[in-house]
Amino acid sequence: MAYTNQSQMNITDGLQYQGLLGLVLFSTVTTVPCCVFLFINGTMLFTLRSKPVFRETSRHILLYNLLLADTVVLVQSQALYLLSVCRIRLTYPVCGVLIMLTSLTTSISPLTLVLMSLERYVAVCYPLRHATIITIRNTEVAIIVVWAFSSLNVLTKVVLLLQFPLEDQQMKDFCGKESMLLDPVSDLYEKAFTYFLFVSAGVAVICSYIGVMVAARSASTDKASARKARNTLLLHLVQLGLSLLSTIHNFLLFSISKSLDRVKIVRIQIVIYLCIIILPRCLSSLIYGIRDQIIRPVLMYNLCSDLPCFRDFKKFKIKP
Template sequence: MVNSSVLRDNTTLTTTISSRLLQFIQWTFIPSIIIGFIFFLCFITLVFNIFLKNPTLRENARYILFVFLLINDTLYLFLGFYLMLASLNFLRIPAPLCYILYTFSSGAFKVTPCNLAAMAVEQYIAICHPLRHVELCTPQRANVVFTMICSFVMFPYVAEFCVMASSMTNILNLYIVCQKETLVVNPIQNIIRSISLILFFIMIGVVIIFTYVKVMLVATKMCAESSSASKAGRTVMIHAFQILLCTSPLLTTFTQAYTSKWPDFLPTVHFFVFTCLPRFLNPIIYGIRDELLRHYIKKSLSGYIC
């Protein structure tokens, strides 16, 4: 009996220590997210300042799309961070507000890869149709393309909301913990989500493969490793890598299956690794890669230092 009691006490103590350790690790990730987010905001503020002060950038569709990318990623991080904290603290909010936040957050997640694909198309036009680049890639067309991307991404959520509203449920009158699973009241919603996600990946994949193949064919014909076509091909591949980074949150479905022992610990880790890090790296990757933007960033930083 004594040995049994000691064993139970040791087990309880071990469980308590493990729980406290997980909570400590979880709440150390949150300051890391905040610090990373501050640096991210400082960087995009610098880029916005450069963009607004230089007409060369403001008249270039490539940099307009890049600025849209930063704005969208900022929105996604703000909404994602709020939803994560609300979920961790079991904060209940009205279901319609939850659906609006979920729609904008999930929509912003999909807008970034589409925006990167549009930037790859701009590279394709610049290399394969240089004489028409000025005509096709105007600031006005860049604004139209981004608007079309947002409309395309939001359409499935409108359809999903219509399914929710038409279902025999009172969820729209409830206060709920805001999670995407909580909003599913009809199996058709999961079908809409799956189909839209599959079409989304097919479209992005086709655009990236098409632009890369076309650009590299031009680079091969030019027979110059240092040609602009070769650089454009590498840029398209960087966009493909950025797309993989930005879609990494989809891996949480698989990681949750193998780490189900720590359900309270996972949301913070997943948000930091799969949501924050890819968005933090996006502007840095492009800012370092692009020669003109890198030149302006160095010039601005040297001005601040002096």
């Protein structure tokens, strides 16, 4: 925990060193892309609830769950980032609530990717049974199980925190995940759960990919459908890898902070933050908004129809 707190101190000290103008500039560099991605994610979430075809299709229901979790993490990450930049220290209870909410939604993303991969596997390998296996009811049950599993993880962390007495409610460091790892047991549990989660998710996605590859060689398999499912699973694997990178964000900062000056650390930190924290949380919207032939026209209409420069968007015959 000590090295991550020191890393945060170096970053915020670097921002303060550059003065108020530098602080505003670096805050804007991260806040503007975050707001843009939040707008895209929010529009995508609205799109997925705007039509019955989206509400009654399992893969779109799973996509909505993934986007919801990613959007919450995006808001939470940016809020904690701005708090650290402004050198605002919270109390342990407030920070604990924020971190537990982030922990809940962070673990939901890889688990939902597993469900989406399994759905594609069933669609290609068992096309005749897909409608009976991947039903709306089964999808909803699977989502409930994912949220319950993630909630159990959060509950375990809360129990570990309650066993650690706090003489002072005010935090001495900036609010972050590592700041709430107050004893070795909590740190060990956090690492064990993260390893288990991402290794299990990675194995599930890779096995689904191998299953689709094997099925694609069968003469009875739709080659176009198998190729599309294979590409989708590869994208899921990339998303999973980016989610894993976000868990080692602070470790990367600590590694670079040992050999560079404060100004360079801040600049590199912003690039890393944009690439492995903010961008992956909007990747699902960009991927499915472009690749899905059903979602794309509705999403483009919802994104652009209210903008002044796109008031004549309807003449392109893209209807919501």
